[in-house]
Amino acid sequence: MPWKGIRDPYKIWLSEIILQQTRVIQGEKYYLAFTKKYPNIHNLALAKEEEVFRLWQGLGYYNRCRNLLLTAKIIAEKYHGQFPNTYHEIRELKGIGDYTAAAIASFAYNLPHAVVDGNVVRVLSRIFGIKKTFHDAKGKKYFQELAFKLMPSTKSAQYNQAIMDFGAIICKPASPHCTECPFSKICIAKAQNKVTEYPVKKEKKALKIRHFHFYVLQDETNLYLIKRNEKDIWKDLHTPYMIETNGKEKPNSPIFLNSMKVEKSFSLRQQLTHQQLYGHFRIVHIESKKQHLPIEFIKVKKTALTDFAFPRMIISFFKKFDYL
Ligand code: SF4
Known part of the structure; x- marks a missing residue:
């Protein structure tokens, strides 16, 4: 593990945030990519949000990434780029709980805090x-x-x-x-x-089943996407227009979709810790000049998709249909 024995609080913090809800084997390549691109907290604090989200892409639990950026900015401004060196100050930072604060306090500063992991x-x-x-x-x-x-x-x-x-x-x-x-x-x-x-297991939460119906609107050169703002999974990431239903049956579509013809359909499944997601994709060609889409749509060139961050399910879809 590349972070083992490291005393740099920035790198310890980075590794701990990446490893929350992520296996070591998967987290390692993200840790290496982040430390290569942002070798210190100033680099991360100055990075563009979209760029950091793209590097995080595939790790899931995007709140971690949001907090990472926020905390980097706080440290750069309030602490002049020096990671705070007391448990109390570290614990107050966004996205840092008891475990991560103790790990940074102990491994970076040898402070007497017990690190209690699994x-x-x-x-x-x-x-x-x-x-x-x-x-x-x-x-x-x-x-x-x-x-x-x-x-x-x-x-x-x-x-x-x-x-x-x-x-x-x-x-x-x-x-x-x-x-x-x-x-x-x-x-x-x-x-x-x-x-x-031992240890005594926690009670299992019932799995929540969700059906997402995606309308992949496109013309010859562009895709028309939405940036998700809801307090839910995938916040701040981009997806095709989406309607959620309780079942896989086709939802009632909004007026602007009524005149459009679905050319292809495709379904995908993704398992999160407490959620089972079904993605039902419908590819729809539109004539951009004639079609008036609601304001929240973002026109993105098909050749520029790599400039945006997407949830794993959307990446799988894009790869399947050679958009990426
Ligand atoms: S279960 Fe007990 S005896 Fe066995 S390895 Fe763990 S601490 Fe040692």
């Missing part, structure tokens, strides 16, 4: 036989306080890294190496022969 929760819950979930406020507080109590007053960075690595390498989620483990004699989960029952 690995740490697993190790502690197994050794101490803790039957609490980390996924509610009470459980979070419990694990946070326990981890802090166990941490030595100096070398917090070393301790935090060690317990995280121990969880990743020895006390793994499935098939932990209990026979080689120095805690095997005191580990409650091992004594109970229930290691895989």
